Amino acid sequence: xxxxxxxxxxxxxxxxxxxxxxxxxxxxxxxxxxxxxxxxxxxxxxxxxxxxxxxxxxxxxxxxxxxxxxxxxxxxxxxxxxxxxxxxxxxxxxxxxxxxxxxxxxxxxxxxxxxxxxxxx
Amino acid sequence: xxxxxxxxxxxxxxxxxxxxxxxxxxxxxxxxxxxxxxxxxxxxxxxxxxxxxxxxxxxxxxxxxxxxxxxxxxxxxxxxxxxxxxxxxxxxxxxxxxxxxxxxxxxxxxxxxxxxxxxxxxxxxxxxxxxxxxxxxxxxxxxxxxxxxxxxxxxxxxxxxxxxxxxxxxxxxxxxxxxxxxxxxxxxxxxxxxxxxxxxxxxxxxxxxxxxxxxxxxxxxxxxxxxxxxxxxxxxxxxxxxxxxxxxxxxxxxxxxxxxxxxxxx
Numbered sequence: 001x002x003x004x005x006x007x008x009x010x011x012x013x014x015x016x017x018x019x020x021x022x023x024x025x026x027x028x029x030x031x032x033x034x035x036x037x038x039x040x041x042x043x044x045x046x047x048x049x050x051x052x053x054x055x056x057x058x059x060x061x062x063x064x065x066x067x068x069x070x071x072x073x074x075x076x077x078x079x080x081x082x083x084x085x086x087x088x089x090x091x092x093x094x095x096x097x098x099x100x101x102x103x104x105x106x107x108x109x110x111x112x113x114x115x116x117x118x119x120x121x
Numbered sequence: 122x123x124x125x126x127x128x129x130x131x132x133x134x135x136x137x138x139x140x141x142x143x144x145x146x147x148x149x150x151x152x153x154x155x156x157x158x159x160x161x162x163x164x165x166x167x168x169x170x171x172x173x174x175x176x177x178x179x180x181x182x183x184x185x186x187x188x189x190x191x192x193x194x195x196x197x198x199x200x201x202x203x204x205x206x207x208x209x210x211x212x213x214x215x216x217x218x219x220x221x222x223x224x225x226x227x228x229x230x231x232x233x234x235x236x237x238x239x240x241x242x243x244x245x246x247x248x249x250x251x252x253x254x255x256x257x258x259x260x261x262x263x264x265x266x267x268x269x270x271x272x273x274x275x276x277x278x279x280x281x282x283x284x285x286x287x288x289x290x291x292x293x294x295x296x297x298x299x300x301x302x303x304x305x306x307x308x309x310x311x312x313x314x315x316x317x318x319x320x321x322x323x324x325x326x327x328x329x330x331x332x333x334x335x336x337x338x339x340x341x342x343x344x345x346x347x348x349x350x351x352x353x354x355x356x357x358x359x360x361x362x363x364x365x366x367x368x369x370x371x372x373x374x375x376x377x378x379x380x381x382x383x384x385x386x387x
Contacts, residue, residue, distance in 0.1 A: 085269055091282040101278035103269050110273045117277040
C-alpha cells in the first residue's frame with residue numbers, strides 16, 4: 001500500500017483529504033506544518049505528499065526545497081493543495097519541483113484526477 | 122410537477138432533440154426546469170410548462186429542451202482516447218488537410234482539448250469544428266472562460282499554466298487556442314448539418330441519452346458526414362447502432378469506421 005503524507009495546518013482539510021485518500025487505497029499520515037513533514041520524511045519517505053502552501057513554522061515552498069535535497073527526497077510525487085489560484089503561483093510551484101496542483105476547495109473527483117495526472121493512478 | 126407535465130416536457134424533448142427523458146427521475150426534470158423558470162421570471166415550473174404549452178414560443182421551447190439535454194463534459198475526458206486521437210491526427214495531418222468535428226460539444230472542453238493537443242504536438246493543418254444543441258453552451262464555449270472547478274476536471278496543472286490566464290476568479294483560454302475552433306449551434310436531429318465532410322467526428326456520451334430511432338438517425342447523419350476512411354469516436358463504453366455498418370478500430374477505444382468493402386458496396 002502506498003503512503004501519502006497530508007501536510008496542512010487545517011485539521012478539517014487533513015480529515016477531508018484523509019477520507020478521500022483512504023478511499024483511493026493510500027495509507028495516510030498527517031503533518032501540521034513543513035517542519036513536522038520533513039521530520040516524517042526523514043524516517044519514512046512517502047510515495048505521495050499533499051502539500052499546503054501557507055503554513056506556520058515552515059510553509060510548502062520551503063518544505064519542498066528541503067525535501068528535494070534529502071536522500072530519496074526526489075522520489076515522492078508532490079501535489080500542492082492550496083487556496084492559491086493565480087496561474088503564476090501554480091507555474092512557480094511546478095518549476096520548484098511539484099508534480100501537480102489542486103486549488104481549494106476540492107472534491108474526491110478532483111483529487112483522483114490530479115493524482116492520476118501526477119502518475120499515482 | 123404532475124405526471125402530465127412531466128410527460129408533456131419529455132415528449133417535447135423527444136420530438137425536438139430525440140432525447141430520452143426518464144420521467145420517473147422527476148428531480149432531474151425539476152432541477153433543469155427550475156433554472157429556466159427562475160431565469161425567465163416564472164413563479165413556478167408549472168407556470169413555465171403552461172406557458173410553453175399554450176404559447177409555443179420557440180425561444181422558450183429551446184430553453185426548456187436545452188436545459189434538459191445532457192451537459193456533463195470535462196477537459197481530456199478519458200485520457201487514453203486523447204492519446205489515441207493525438208497519434209491519429211498526427212498521422213492524418215501528414216497526408217493532407219484534416220477536418221475534425223466535435224458534435225454535441227457542450228461547453229467546449231472536448232474541442233479545446235483537441236486544440237491544446239494539436240498545439241502541444243506541433244500538429245498543423247487540422248480544422249476543428251464544434252457544435253451543440255444549446256445556444257448557451259456555445260456562447261460559453263466561444264468565450265473560453267472556465268471556473269476553478271471546470272479547469273480542475275481533467276486538466277493537468279502543466280496544461281493550465283501553458284494555456285490559461287486568470288480573469289478575475291476564472292480562467293481564460295489562450296486566444297490562439299480559442300481561434301482554432303469554429304463553433305455552430307446545431308441540432309443533430311436536423312437533416313444534413315451542412316458542415317461538409319470530416320476525417321474524424323467525435324460524438325461521445327451522447328447516443329446513450331437518445332431514444333432508439335433518434336440514435337439511429339443521428340448516427341446515420343454523422344456517418345454520412347465522414348470522409349472515406351474517416352473515424353467516428355464515441356464514448357469508450359458506447360457502441361453504434363448495428364444498422365449503421367460501423368466496426369470498431371482495433372486498439373483505439375471508442376473509435377469506429379466504415380469498412381472499405383462496405384463503402385465500396387454502398
